[in-house]
Amino acid sequence: MIEVSGLRKTYGDFAAVVGSDFEIERGKIFGVVGPNGAGKTTTLKMLAGLIEPTAGTATVAGFDAGDPEMRHQLGFLPEESPLYEDMTARSYLRFFADLYDVPRDVASDRIESTLDRLDLEYRDRRLGDVSKGMKRKVAIARSLVNDPDVLIYDEPASGLDPLTTNSVLDFTEELREDDKTVVFSAHNLYHVESVCDRVVIMNEGRIIARGSVSEIREEHGDTSYRVFSDTALDGTEPTADGRHRAVVDTMAEVEELQDAAKAAGGSVTDIRTDEPSLESIFLELTGQQMPSPRTAADTAPADEPAADRHELEDSP
Amino acid sequence: MSRGDRLRTRLTTIGRRLRRIGRIARWEIGQSTNSYNRRTLAVVAVLVVLVGSVGASAVALGVASPAPNTDIYRVGVAADSPYNAVIEDNAALTARTPSRSALATGEIDLLVGGVRQPTAGPGPRSPTLLVEAADGEKGAAALTAFRSAVQSYNDRAMALEANQTAAYPVIVELQYLPQSTLGPAAPTNAGNLTDGTDGSEGDADEDTDTEPDANDTANGTSGSSDGDTAGSGDSTAGTDDADGDAPPVADGGGGSLLDRALFGGGTSGSPAEIQPPFPFGSLLLAFLFLVPMNFVIQSYGSSVLNERISRRGELLLVAPVERLDIVAGKTLPYAAIAVAVTAVIAAAVGGGLLSVAAVVPIALTFLAATFLGAMFARSFKELTFVTITITVFLTSYVFIPSIFTNVTPIALISPLTLVVMELQGEAVSLGSYLFSTGPFYTSTAVLFLLGTGVYREEDMFSQKPVPLKFLDALDARLSGVRSVGVLTALFLPLVFIAELLAIAVLFVLPIEVSIPLLLVVIAAVEEVAKSIHIFAGFESDRFDRSASTALVLGAASGVGFFVAEKFTVVAQLVGLPDLQLGQAALQPAGIGITPSTTLLLLAGPLVLHTVTAGVSALGARKRLRWYLVSLVAATAIHAAYNLGVVTLYG
Numbered sequence: 001m002i003e004v005s006g007l008r009k010t011y012g013d014f015a016a017v018v019g020s021d022f023e024i025e026r027g028k029i030f031g032v033v034g035p036n037g038a039g040k041t042t043t044l045k046m047l048a049g050l051i052e053p054t055a056g057t058a059t060v061a062g063f064d065a066g067d068p069e070m071r072h073q074l075g076f077l078p079e080e081s082p083l084y085e086d087m088t089a090r091s092y093l094r095f096f097a098d099l100y101d102v103p104r105d106v107a108s109d110r111i112e113s114t115l116d117r118l119d120l121e122y123r124d125r126r127l128g129d130v131s132k133g134m135k136r137k138v139a140i141a142r143s144l145v146n147d148p149d150v151l152i153y154d155e156p157a158s159g160l161d162p163l164t165t166n167s168v169l170d171f172t173e174e175l176r177e178d179d180k181t182v183v184f185s186a187h188n189l190y191h192v193e194s195v196c197d198r199v200v201i202m203n204e205g206r207i208i209a210r211g212s213v214s215e216i217r218e219e220h221g222d223t224s225y226r227v228f229s230d231t232a233l234d235g236t237e238p239t240a241d242g243r244h245r246a247v248v249d250t251m252a253e254v255e256e257l258q259d260a261a262k263a264a265g266g267s268v269t270d271i272r273t274d275e276p277s278l279e280s281i282f283l284e285l286t287g288q289q290m291p292s293p294r295t296a297a298d299t300a301p302a303d304e305p306a307a308d309r310h311e312l313e314d315s316p
Numbered sequence: 317m318s319r320g321d322r323l324r325t326r327l328t329t330i331g332r333r334l335r336r337i338g339r340i341a342r343w344e345i346g347q348s349t350n351s352y353n354r355r356t357l358a359v360v361a362v363l364v365v366l367v368g369s370v371g372a373s374a375v376a377l378g379v380a381s382p383a384p385n386t387d388i389y390r391v392g393v394a395a396d397s398p399y400n401a402v403i404e405d406n407a408a409l410t411a412r413t414p415s416r417s418a419l420a421t422g423e424i425d426l427l428v429g430g431v432r433q434p435t436a437g438p439g440p441r442s443p444t445l446l447v448e449a450a451d452g453e454k455g456a457a458a459l460t461a462f463r464s465a466v467q468s469y470n471d472r473a474m475a476l477e478a479n480q481t482a483a484y485p486v487i488v489e490l491q492y493l494p495q496s497t498l499g500p501a502a503p504t505n506a507g508n509l510t511d512g513t514d515g516s517e518g519d520a521d522e523d524t525d526t527e528p529d530a531n532d533t534a535n536g537t538s539g540s541s542d543g544d545t546a547g548s549g550d551s552t553a554g555t556d557d558a559d560g561d562a563p564p565v566a567d568g569g570g571g572s573l574l575d576r577a578l579f580g581g582g583t584s585g586s587p588a589e590i591q592p593p594f595p596f597g598s599l600l601l602a603f604l605f606l607v608p609m610n611f612v613i614q615s616y617g618s619s620v621l622n623e624r625i626s627r628r629g630e631l632l633l634v635a636p637v638e639r640l641d642i643v644a645g646k647t648l649p650y651a652a653i654a655v656a657v658t659a660v661i662a663a664a665v666g667g668g669l670l671s672v673a674a675v676v677p678i679a680l681t682f683l684a685a686t687f688l689g690a691m692f693a694r695s696f697k698e699l700t701f702v703t704i705t706i707t708v709f710l711t712s713y714v715f716i717p718s719i720f721t722n723v724t725p726i727a728l729i730s731p732l733t734l735v736v737m738e739l740q741g742e743a744v745s746l747g748s749y750l751f752s753t754g755p756f757y758t759s760t761a762v763l764f765l766l767g768t769g770v771y772r773e774e775d776m777f778s779q780k781p782v783p784l785k786f787l788d789a790l791d792a793r794l795s796g797v798r799s800v801g802v803l804t805a806l807f808l809p810l811v812f813i814a815e816l817l818a819i820a821v822l823f824v825l826p827i828e829v830s831i832p833l834l835l836v837v838i839a840a841v842e843e844v845a846k847s848i849h850i851f852a853g854f855e856s857d858r859f860d861r862s863a864s865t866a867l868v869l870g871a872a873s874g875v876g877f878f879v880a881e882k883f884t885v886v887a888q889l890v891g892l893p894d895l896q897l898g899q900a901a902l903q904p905a906g907i908g909i910t911p912s913t914t915l916l917l918l919a920g921p922l923v924l925h926t927v928t929a930g931v932s933a934l935g936a937r938k939r940l941r942w943y944l945v946s947l948v949a950a951t952a953i954h955a956a957y958n959l960g961v962v963t964l965y966g
Contacts, residue, residue, distance in 0.1 A: 012857075048634050050773040071636040082626045084347060098339045099635040101332065142631070 001026040001150060001181040002047065006056035009042050016042040018205040019056065024198070026149070030175050031196030032185040033278075035286055038051060038202040040185040041079060044154050047183065061149050073291060074181045075143030079154040081136070083129030089120065089138045092127060093145055100146035107145065114141045118171060133164035140168065145199065151175060153184035157191060169195055189279040198280070202287045213278055220281045224249055224274045227257045231266030334639050340645025340920075348615055348649065390460035392424040399428050399445075399466070406465035409458075413436075425450045425458035426696045433818040467492060475743075601665040602718060602735040605675045608657045612679070612709050613686040621699050624776045639771045641945040643764065647683055654679035667738055673749070675733035677756035678714055683705065684763035691767045691776070692785040713813070717744070717820050726823060727750050740908035755816070758809035765806065769793050790852035800850060800869050801876030807845040808880040814841045835962065837952035844949055846925065847932030854937045861937040869928030876930070878922045928954050 002024040009017040017039040024066055025031045032040045043273060046071040047058050049066030075202040084092060090111060095270030097107035118137040122130055127138060143151055155163040156172065173197055175182050186192050186261070193201055193213050201216070209216050217223075220298075227246045235245035246257055258268045392414035393399050403409040418424045429446035447881065449455035470490055505908055513592045577717030623629035623646075632642050662671040689702030717730040727733040731752045736743050769784065770776065780788065793803055822830040850869045853859045858870060928950035935946020 045773060050630065050633055050776070068636050068638070071634060074634070076631075078630055081626055081631065082628050084343075086347065086630065095339070095343050096631070097636065098635055099336055099632075101636075233583070315851040 001028075002030075002044075002058070002060050002183065003233055004047070004056070007046055007053050007058055008055040009039075009051060009303070010045060012073045014246075015205050017046070017053075020179065020200075020202075020207055022200055022207070022210060024181055024308065026181050027179045028178055028197040029182045029184070029195055031192035031199040032183065032202060033199055033282060034185075034202035034280060035193050037204075038286075039200055039205040042153055042205075043202070044183060044185060048074060048152050050076075072146060072158060073149045075146065075148040075151045077139055077143045077151070077153040077156055079158055081139040081142075083127045083135055083138060085126060086087055088125060088129055089115065089127060089130075089141070090125045092138060096142050097145040102146055102176075110145060110147065111141065114144050117174070119167065119281045121200040133160050133167075135304055136160055136164065136168065140171065149179075149181060151180055151182045151184075153182060156184055157186065157188070175316070186213050189277070189282055193278045201282055201285055208285050209281070216278065216281060217275055220285060222249065222276060226274060227254055227268055228270040228272075229257065229261045229268050231264045233257060233260050233264065262301050333638065333641050337641050337645040338646065340632075341648040342641060344619065344646050345649045348619060364527060364630055373607075383840065389426060389429060389454070389461050391426045391458065391462060392418055392423040397428060402462075402469045405469055406461070406473075408461050409465055410787065416449070419448060419450055422450060426462055428462070434738055455873045463492075474489040485705070499707050514824050520570045541673075559930075589687045594706070599719060599736060600716075601667070601739055602732045603715060604661050604665065605658055605671070605732070605735060606678070606711055606715065608661075609654060610680045610703075612650050612654050612657075613682050613706065616647070616683055617686045617690040617693075617699050617703050618686055618696070619646065621693055623802075624691070625695070627777055629776055630770075633771075633773055633776075640812070643687070643768050643771055647687065651680065652682055662873065665739065665916040667735060670738045670744060674731040674738075674753060677753040678710070678731050680760040681756045681763070682710055684760040685710065687762045688767040691770050691789070692782045694779050694782075698782070704860045706803055726816075726820055729820060730811075731756060735961075742785055755812045758806075759813060762806050762809060765793065773874060787852040787855055790849040791856040791858060794849060794853045797868055797872045800853070800893055801879075804846050804873040805848050805874035805880035807849075808877070810842055811845045831962065832959065836951070836960040839958055840947075840951045842925075843928055843932055845952045846870075846877050846929040847936055847943070847947060847950070849873075850929075850933045851936035851943050863934060863937070866933040867930045870933035871926050873933070874924075874926030874929040875922070877925045878899050879920065881925075920957070924954060924957050 002022075004020055004022050007020040020039075021042055022030075032043060034040050042051060045064050046053050047060055047068060049060075052066065061073035062203065063073065067188065084095075087095070090171040093111045093115075094107060097104075097111065102110070108124075112291075115137075118141055120134060120137050120141065122134065129134060131139075136159075138240055140153075140156065143153070153172070157168045160168065169191055172182060172184065176197075184192075184196075196213065198212055199210070199216060200207045209220055223226070225247060225248050227236075228239070228243045230243060232244050233240070233246065236246040239243050239245050248254055254268075254271060262267050388408045389408050389410070390412045391403050392412050393403055394414055400411055412418065414422045414427055414429070415424070416427065419427045423957040427448040431443045432444050447459065449459040467490075472492065473487070514597045565943065592770055623632075629642075633639070646888070656671070658672050658675045658679065662668065662675075665671075685706045686703055689706060690699055693699040693702050702863070704793050714730040714732045717727045717735050718732040720727040720733075728748055734749060734752055737744050766789040770789045772792075775785065775788050775792070778785075790803070794800065815838050816902055818834055818841070822834050822837070823828075825833070845868070850859075850866070850873060853869070854861055854866075931950040931953065932946050935949075
C-alpha cells in the first residue's frame with residue numbers, strides 16, 4: 001500500500017531525512033519512532049505530499065505522493081491540528097467532506113457514524129468551546145470523511161489524558177480491522193509497542209532499526225535470564241526468599257548453572273526470561289537517556305498549552 | 317479516449333474546481349464574519365457612514381454649491397452668441413454681460429467679441445473670432461480655458477454625428493493652428509459645427525454685437541488678428557494636436573506656462589511651472605474609491621496570515637484541492653466585496669462602468685500585494701507594516717498622478733485618472749484604459765503567482781525573514797533555464813510600474829537632472845528584475861554555481877526581458893513618448909525610433925539585456941556581496957547605453 005525508496009529531504013546543508021526505504025502492507029499499522037528531530041514528521045509529510053522530497057520516491061495507494069488523486073485515498077492528521085473554532089464539529093466535517101467531493105447524504109451518514117464510534121458529544125457546539133480531547137477526536141474524524149485507504153497520523157495521542165489516549169489507540173486498532181493502512185509516529189513507545197505491527201526507529205534522519213517489535217527486540221535487544229537455585233553456586237546472590245539467583249545472558253550459561261546445581265546436590269528451581277522493552281532498545285540505539293519521570297506527553301493535562309509540553313518533552 | 321471524452325473530462329474537472337473554489341469562498345465568508353465581534357462591525361459601520369457622508373458631501377458640493385473648480389473664469393459674451401453654449405457647457409467658465417469696461421475693472425476675465433471677416437489686404441484669410449483677455453495671469457488662464465472649452469465642444473459636437481463617413485471622400489478634420497499673437501480661438505463657429513466642412517466656414521458674421529478689436533487693446537496680448545489661421549500650413553507644435561485632446565498651444569507672450577512647457581514650449585513642464593485647473597471635486601470623489609480598500613485588505617491579510625500562524629492551512633493543503641484554488645477561494649469574497657463597494661460608490665458619485673472597470677484592477681492589485689505580504693510576514697506586527705506600506709505606496713501611486721488628469725498623459729499611469737476623466741465627462745479610449753490598467757492586471761497576476769508559489773507547507777509555516785521568503789517565492793517559480801526567461805518576462809509589468817513611478821516622481825525635477833537620473837534608475841530597476849530570481853536560484857542551490865551556467869541563465873533572462881519589453885509599445889497609444897521624460901524612459905527600448913535605425917536598435921537592446929544580465933548572474937552565483945557588486949556594474953553598463961541612445965537619437 002505504501003512504498004518508500006531512497007526518500008531524502010535536505011534543507012541547505014541540513015539533512016532532515018537520509019535515504020529512507022520501507023514498505024507497508026495493506027491493513028497494517030506502521031509505527032515511526034524516534035527522538036525529536038529524527039525526521040519522523042518530515043517523513044510522514046513527504047508521504048502525505050505536503051513536503052516535496054529532495055530525492056527518492058514514495059507511492060501511496062498506487063499514486064505518487066503529492067498526486068492530487070492520492071489525496072482522495074489519504075487521511076492525514078498532523079501533530080498539531082488546530083480547528084476552525086467558530087465552526088461546529090458537524091459543519092467542520094461537512095466542509096472537508098465537500099472538499100473531498102463526498103456526496104452530501106454519504107457524508108452525513110459517515111460523519112455521524114464516525115462521531116458515534118469516537119463517542120463524540122456536543123456535535124453542534126462551537127469547536128472553540130470543547131475540550132482538547134474532543135478536538136483531537138474531531139480531527140481524527142476529519143481524517144476519515146473521505147473514507148481513505150491510508151491514514152497518516154502524526155502523534156495522534158499527543159497531549160491527551162490517559163483515558164482519551166486509550167480511546168484514540170483503541171480506535172486506531174479498529175481501523176486495522178476496517179482494512180485501513182495506518183502510519184503513525186509517537187514519542188510514547190508504549191503506544192507503538194501496543195498498537196503497531198511493524199516499526200521503524202529513526203535517528204538523525206536515518207532508519208536505524210526496522211521490523212516487528214519482536215524482531216527488533218530479537219535483533220537489537222539483550223535478552224537475559226534470571227536463574228534461581230536452591231543452593232549457592234558461583235556467581236549467585238541470595239534472595240529474600242532463601243533462594244539464590246544468577247543473571248546470565250545465554251542459554252548455554254543457564255545449562256552450565258543447571259549442571260553446577262546438580263553437582264552440588266541441588267537444583268535450578270526457576271528460570272525467568274527478561275526481554276528488553278522497545279523503549280530501552282530505542283534509548284540504547286539512539287544514545288538517549290531514560291527520561292525521568294515518564295514523558296510529559298502522558299502526564300500533561302489536556303488543556304495545557306502545546307508549547308509547554310514540547311519544552312517538557314525536550315528536557316532530559 | 318476520444319476528443320469528446322477528453323473535453324467532457326476537462327469540463328468535469330473545471331466544474332469540480334469551481335465548486336471547490338466556491339465552497340472555500342463560502343467558508344471564508346463564514347470565517348471572516350465570525351472573526352469580528354459586534355463592536356468591530358459597529359466601528360466598520362460608522363466608518364462606512366463616514367465615507368458615505370464625505371461622498372454625499374462631495375456630490376452635493378458638485379451639484380449645489382460652487383465647487384473649487386467651477387465658475388472660475390467670468391466670460392463676457394453676448395446672450396445670442398454661439399459661444400454661449402460653449403461657456404454653459406464648461407464648469408470652469410461662467411457667462412457675463414459683455415462689456416469692455418467690465419474687462420478693464422476686472423469684473424470679467426475674458427471678453428468674447430464678434431467675428432472679423434477676412435479682408436483683401438494683409439491679415440487672416442478666414443474669419444477670426446475676436447477675444448480679449450484681462451491683464452494678468454488670470455486673464456491668460458481664462459483664455460486658455462476658453463480655448464480648451466471650444467475645442468472640447470467641437471470634439472463632442474463632431475462625435476455626435478452618427479455617420480462619420482457621410483461626406484466621404486471629404487474628410488472632416490479640425491486643426492487648431494497657432495497664431496503669431498495671442499487672441500483668436502479656433503475659427504470654428506459654434507452654431508455650425510457639424511456641417512462636415514472646415515470649421516472656418518461657419519456663419520460667423522451673425523456675431524456682431526460687440527466688436528472688440530484686438531488692435532485697439534492696450535496690452536497687445538489679445539484680440540490680434542495678424543497671425544495665421546486655419547489652413548496656413550504652419551508646422552509648429554500645435555499642428556500635432558489635430559485630435560483636439562491636448563490643451564491648446566498658447567504661443568507668443570500669453571497662455572499658460574503649462575501649455576508652453578508640455579506642448580510646444582520646449583521646457584520641462586514640471587509641476588512647479590504649471591497652473592493646472594485641478595479637478596478637485598472629481599479627485600475627491602475618486603479618492604473615495606480607495607478608502608474601502610484599506611478595510612478589505614486588512615481583513616484579507618489577517619485571514620491569510622491566520623491560516624499560517626495557526627497552521628490551519630495545512631489541512632487544506634492535504635485535501636485534494638489545488639493551491640491556486642485555495643487562494644482563489646480565499647480571495648474571491650474580498651474581491652467581490654471590493655467590486656461591490658466600488659460599484660456602490662460609482663453609482664453614488666455619478667460614475668459609470670468605466671469607474672468600476674478602472675478601480676477593479678486597483679483593488680485586485682491591493683489584494684495581490686496584501687496576499688504576498690501576508691505570505692511573507694511572520695507575525696501580525698509584520699503584517700501591519702506590510703499592509704501600511706502597500707496602502708501608502710499604492711494609494712500614492714494611483715492618487716498623485718490623477719491630480720494631473722488635465723495636464724499630462726503621465727497621469728494615465730493611474731487608473732484613478734480614468735475615474736476622474738469619467739467624472740469630468742471626458743471620453744476614454746481603449747488604449748488609455750489598457751495603458752492605465754494593464755500593468756495593474758498583470759502585476760496582480762504576477763504577485764498572486766509568486767504568493768501561490770510559497771503557499772505550501774515548507775514555506776507557509778517557516779519563520780524565515782521577509783527577504784528570504786521573497787527569494788523562496790522566486791525560487792518556487794524556477795525549474796530550468798527557460799523558466800528564468802519566463803519569470804523575467806513576467807516581471808515586466810512590475811518594472812513598468814516602477815519606471816512609470818520613477819517618471820512621475822522625477823517629473824518635478826529640472827529636466828537636466830531628471831533625465832540622467834531617470835536613465836540610471838531605470839537601468840537599476842531592469843537589472844534587478846533580470847537577475848534577482850537568478851540569485852534566488854543560486855541561493856537555493858537549484859543551479860550549479862559555474863560561470864557557464866550563470867551566463868546561460870543571464871542570456872535566458874536577457875532574452876525574456878527583451879521580448880516582454882516590446883509590449884511597452886502600448887505606451888505609444890496614449891502619447892507618453894511625446895513627453896521628453898517619456899522618450900527618455902521608453903526610447904532606449906527601441907520605441908519611436910525611425911525605421912532606418914530600428915534594426916540596429918532591436919539588436920542593441922537584445923545584446924544589452926543579455927550582456928548585463930550575464931554580468932549580474934556571474935556575481936549572483938557567488939553570494940550576496942558579489943551579486944550586489946555585479947548588479948552595480950550591470951546598471952552602469954545599462955545606464956551608459958541608455959545615455960548613449962538618448963544622446964544619439966533623443
